[in-house]
Amino acid sequence: MRLVDLHCHLDLYPDPAKAIAEAAASGVYTLTMTTTPRAWPRNRALTEATPSVRAALGLHPQLVAEHSDELTLWERYLPETRYVGEVGLDGGPQYFRSLDLQKHVFERILTVCANAGGKVLSVHSVRSVRAVLDLVEAKLPSTRGKIVLHWFTGTKAEVRRATDLGCYFSVNSAMLATEKGRSTAAAIPTDRLLTETDGPFTFLDQRPTRPADVTGVIQQLATNRSTSPEKLASIVFSNLGVLLSRSDDPLPS
Numbered sequence: 001m002r003l004v005d006l007h008c009h010l011d012l013y014p015d016p017a018k019a020i021a022e023a024a025a026s027g028v029y030t031l032t033m034t035t036t037p038r039a040w041p042r043n044r045a046l047t048e049a050t051p052s053v054r055a056a057l058g059l060h061p062q063l064v065a066e067h068s069d070e071l072t073l074w075e076r077y078l079p080e081t082r083y084v085g086e087v088g089l090d091g092g093p094q095y096f097r098s099l100d101l102q103k104h105v106f107e108r109i110l111t112v113c114a115n116a117g118g119k120v121l122s123v124h125s126v127r128s129v130r131a132v133l134d135l136v137e138a139k140l141p142s143t144r145g146k147i148v149l150h151w152f153t154g155t156k157a158e159v160r161r162a163t164d165l166g167c168y169f170s171v172n173s174a175m176l177a178t179e180k181g182r183s184t185a186a187a188i189p190t191d192r193l194l195t196e197t198d199g200p201f202t203f204l205d206q207r208p209t210r211p212a213d214v215t216g217v218i219q220q221l222a223t224n225r226s227t228s229p230e231k232l233a234s235i236v237f238s239n240l241g242v243l244l245s246r247s248d249d250p251l252p253s
């Protein structure tokens with residue numbers, strides 16, 4: 001089975017180089033996030049020789065309050081990668097105060113990505129699904145870039161709206177551990193379904209998950225959708241192929 005971990009944070013493990021080497025050895029296609037632009041050069045260097053482990057350039061919404069001045073750095077590094085994340089909005093009680101600033105930063109990120117074309121973005125939307133989708137709709141047409149909603153917690157109607165906007169969804173085991181999360185996951189169209197661990201922020205047997213642990217997500221999704229893990233894994237892998245294919249329209253002249 002070819003497996004996909006479209007959202008994890010290998011630079012937050014005790015030994016990032018080792019975590020990246022293990023992910024590469026596992027054969028799982030892995031997209032590792034960065035949380036601040038300052039972390040980018042090191043992550044880029046660590047993943048330069050690992051085609052199956054790619055690094056994304058991020059500015060995490062939970063860190064925007066202290067790191068918004070790194071937005072210019074984010075823009076400077078963007079030409080070095082196709083992958084953007086972790087970005088988005090967090091409207092939870094701890095981060096609510098920076099929400100206006102987060103919106104300003106995310107709007108700028110979407111605009112710059114739309115101008116560049118061909119980027120793939122892993123997007124956080126905790127307690128801010130509507131605002132995230134409003135900004136995506138306004139700033140990043142699906143012909144100019146692709147959005148993957150990570151650990152999505154919206155309603156079924158919001159899954160539909162996001163699908164209509166061209167979004168994909170990466171599902172993890174913590175999401176499938178709750179009734180609400182399972183119901184959200186069940187609403188995701190088969191051709192938009194991807195998998196992730198969000199390690200080290202999710203756990204398996206009391207240890208942080210690693211990319212190879214997406215097998216558990218594949219098994220749960222296969223059970224929930226009454227299919228085999230092999231079939232589900234092959235669907236997710238083919239979705240990855242479509243996600244990464246470059247079919248963006250050229251900029252209108």
Ligand code: MN
Pocket residue numbers: 007008009033086198201
């Ligand atoms: Mn994350």
